[in-house]
Amino acid sequence: MKSRFLFSHKYKPLGWFLFLIGLLFGIFLMINDFDYFNLEIKVFPLIGESGVFSVNQSLEWSTNNITDELVAIFIIIGGLLVSFSKTKDEDEYISKIRMESLIWATYANYGVLILAILLVFDVSFFSVLIYNMFTVLLFFIVRFHYVLYKSKKVIEDE
């Protein structure tokens, strides 16, 4: 079946690798307050900052520990590859499951975000925003693979 916007099945293992490594280090960094590995390199900020946390000018070279940036990119690229690589036997029914899971994940993601907006405040809300960058992908991956697993299991039980 021709399906637009999907990656070939062969990228799925790479996706899982990046996604899980990213999640592992991400959780590790969250626990350790982002201060564990030191990968200071020169960066070129598009938008400058002059706050309590850091001071740098926009469009001027400065330095930054890029561990968290790397981890975020690993999770996003890995998550996209896991989500949108074709399954081994991708067909129209699996595409339907895929689409329904994407809608479900979007609702779940914003449902959780609305709850957090109402119930979480100040600095804690900043952590919610960090998690929220990845939860659409996470919810989609969990729901899509769960429904696939369930429909495979029905066949085996017959």
Add this chain to the structure above:
Amino acid sequence: MNNTIKVERAIHNITQAKLAEMIGVSRQTINAMELNKYVPSTVLALKISKIFKKNVNEIFFLEKED
């Protein structure tokens, strides 16, 4: 929509896995169609009718609520 895929499979003695392989879909798809959980595309319906050597509307039927 209702269909007689399961009956036709029994008549031709074809397993779900075999039928899936013949028309190039996953086994879940055949199973979901037989359970009336999934309405196939026209292309898929035509492929199935070709395997069973029948017209599409001899295998797939509209129901009252359709």
